[in-house]
Amino acid sequence: MxxxxxxxxxxxxxxxxxxxxxxxxxxxxxxxxxxxxxxxxxxxxxxxxxxxxxxxxxxxxxxxxxxxxxRHNPIYPTTFVGRPPTEDYWMGKVTERVFMPLIRLILPEVVDINMPAEGIFHNLILVSMKKEYPGHARKVMYGLWGLGLLSLTKVIVVVDDFVDVQNPSEVAWRVANNINPATDLVLVDGPIDDLDVASPTPRFGSKVGIDATRKGPEEGYHRQWPPDIEMSPDIRDRVTERWAELGLGDIIPSDRSAS
Known part of the structure; x- marks a missing residue:
């Protein structure tokens, strides 16, 4: 209701x-x-x-x-399910968007979330956040695990606010580069989905949080965090203007700033 x-x-x-x-x-x-x-x-x-x-x-x-x-002449709403994405995936995506403002009421540092089809709603959540202090990403993980059925989430990936979580390729790139497995993985036990096939016991198992945010000295990272490689707007505009002249075909240059 x-x-x-x-x-x-x-x-x-x-x-x-x-x-x-x-x-x-x-x-x-x-x-x-x-x-x-x-x-x-x-x-x-x-x-x-x-x-x-x-x-x-x-x-x-x-x-x-x-x-x-x-009712007279009732409509029987139904859908079919299977290996994602199928019809029910879009129902889950609507739920994700509807509840996003409510999540931000409780966790205002959250910028966006994405539940990719491959995660079947509850197995994988990608989260971008405005990080303000050491351990902040872990606070977001535990906060999400404490919200209703988000408690069933098997994998939570947290990235910085400038990362587009609606682009899983970008998230995967950040995760592969940014995590130190010895310090950036959070393993917890708790309730899991009734249909989970990996846990040895029904409805109870382990979960993992992955902190793929940038780290600083207060989190044990004492090196300088490297900047992203970015193409300057001037160079990007010049290449775009000469695209056909360079004989590179009909492929349109990407809008991504990284070269």
């Missing part, structure tokens, strides 16, 4: 359910009413899942349906 109200910018009208003492969305297409008996489970699966793997048969809680109500 909170998400629906946030998207609509108004509250969701509710109505009394028919067979249970709960309120339900008054204009829902379909409503399933029923109950769950604590501890009752049955085997479910296997299913092709959004991870790109078949989730194996596991015991899950049983929902006993008591009533089904619907």
């Amino acid at each position: 909170i998400l629906a109200g946030f998207i609509r910018d108004q509250g969701v009208e509710l109505a009394q359910a028919v067979s249970v003492d709960l309120k339900v969305p008054a204009h829902a297409e379909i409503v399933l009413e029923g109950y769950v008996i604590p501890g009752e489970e049955r085997m479910e699966g296997p299913f092709g899942d959004h991870t790109g793997y078949y989730s194996l048969a596991e015991p899950y809680p049983v929902f006993h349906v008591t009533t089904i109500t619907r």
Whole structure:
């Protein structure tokens, strides 16, 4: 209800359910009413899942349906899942954008986040931030792990504010160059997604935070941090003007400032 109200910018009208003492969305297409008996489970699966793997048969809680109500000629919303990206990826991307302002209310140093398709929402988050003090990147990691279902995130990569996290290639370049594995990896244990295939135990496992920000003496880095190689605007403009003359074909020079 909170998400629906946030998207609509108004509250969701509710109505009394028919067979249970709960309120339900008054204009829902379909409503399933029923109950769950604590501890009752049955085997479910296997299913092709959004991870790109078949989730194996596991015991899950049983929902006993008591009533089904619907609108006249209801629309049954559905999607298919599989190896990403599929339809559900775009649903996740919308969620990422919708919740970005809320994340920044709690972590104002966060500039942007990206949940790439390959990370299936919860396995990989790329974060850019305005770093202000030693250990700040770790503070952001722990902050994200403390926010709702972001607690399930297996890998958090933190980069500086000038890095475009919507460009995974740039992030990978920064990570490969900027991290010292002995000091820049944060390993923690905690809850993980129910469909995670790597953990030896269900719903509990390890996670890693990767600090790919620039470091200074207060974080144990006593060398001078090297500047990026950048092509001057004058040179870039001159090359662009002479592109055809140089016989380089129809390829348009990149807007990237790095040469």
